[in-house]
Amino acid sequence: ETGVTQSPTHLIKTRGQQVTLRCSSQSGHNTVSWYQQALGQGPQFIFQYYREEENGRGNFPPRFSGLQFPNYSSELNVNALELDDSALYLCASSLLSASGIYNEQFFGPGTRLTVL
Amino acid sequence: AQSVTQLGSHVSVSEGALVLLRCNYSSSVPPYLFWYVQYPNQGLQLLLKYTTGATLVKGINGFEAEFKKSETSFHLTKPSAHMSDAAEYFCAVHDRGSTLGRLYFGRGTQLTVWP
Numbered sequence: 001e002t003g004v005t006q007s008p009t010h011l012i013k014t015r016g017q018q019v020t021l022r023c024s025s026q027s028g029h030n031t032v033s034w035y036q037q038a039l040g041q042g043p044q045f046i047f048q049y050y051r052e053e054e055n056g057r058g059n060f061p062p063r064f065s066g067l068q069f070p071n072y073s074s075e076l077n078v079n080a081l082e083l084d085d086s087a088l089y090l091c092a093s094s095l096l097s098a099s100g101i102y103n104e105q106f107f108g109p110g111t112r113l114t115v116l
Numbered sequence: 117a118q119s120v121t122q123l124g125s126h127v128s129v130s131e132g133a134l135v136l137l138r139c140n141y142s143s144s145v146p147p148y149l150f151w152y153v154q155y156p157n158q159g160l161q162l163l164l165k166y167t168t169g170a171t172l173v174k175g176i177n178g179f180e181a182e183f184k185k186s187e188t189s190f191h192l193t194k195p196s197a198h199m200s201d202a203a204e205y206f207c208a209v210h211d212r213g214s215t216l217g218r219l220y221f222g223r224g225t226q227l228t229v230w231p
Contacts, residue, residue: 004159033217042120042206042221043160056216090159094217102148102167102210105217107159
């Protein structure tokens, strides 16, 4: 069973640029969530994707967007990068059951984004 | 919105000593409760969780936590610290009954273990 993987591991961008981060879900999972972890902080929920649609969002501006593909992999896109976007971006996958029962989220190793 | 408070951003203990990491949540309805560990340059690993049933929960690596509704707390303990326990620990909650998989995290506690 393959765990959650993310690419790239590290990325350096300049202010104003755009970035795409990628995540492959754990086998059998149908939901992907993205979190931003700034230095010295706990992870903050960005959004969640289920059945290729965003079904929940945290307090992040629209320049943070995402996609989920039929194979349940996902992308996080950030436009017009700002210095404060420098953080570790974590992807987590889980199985959302028809009953809505919460199932454990499994986290990937993260992508470290540095904005200069 | 949920709020998770971890008292003490840094905790230092000697090897073999008791580890106690504190976590309090804000909601009036007890949420699902989790402790995660993060080693340098790695993602989050689940240590243990409380959803229902027995309030004392045992996890991996000898850690356990006790849910106390009256204190809105879920403190993490380990009787005897090991050097390999040095890492950052996060308490997290999930709104009971929510179909959105959103976790709310505390700011984390860095655990240092001295030889």
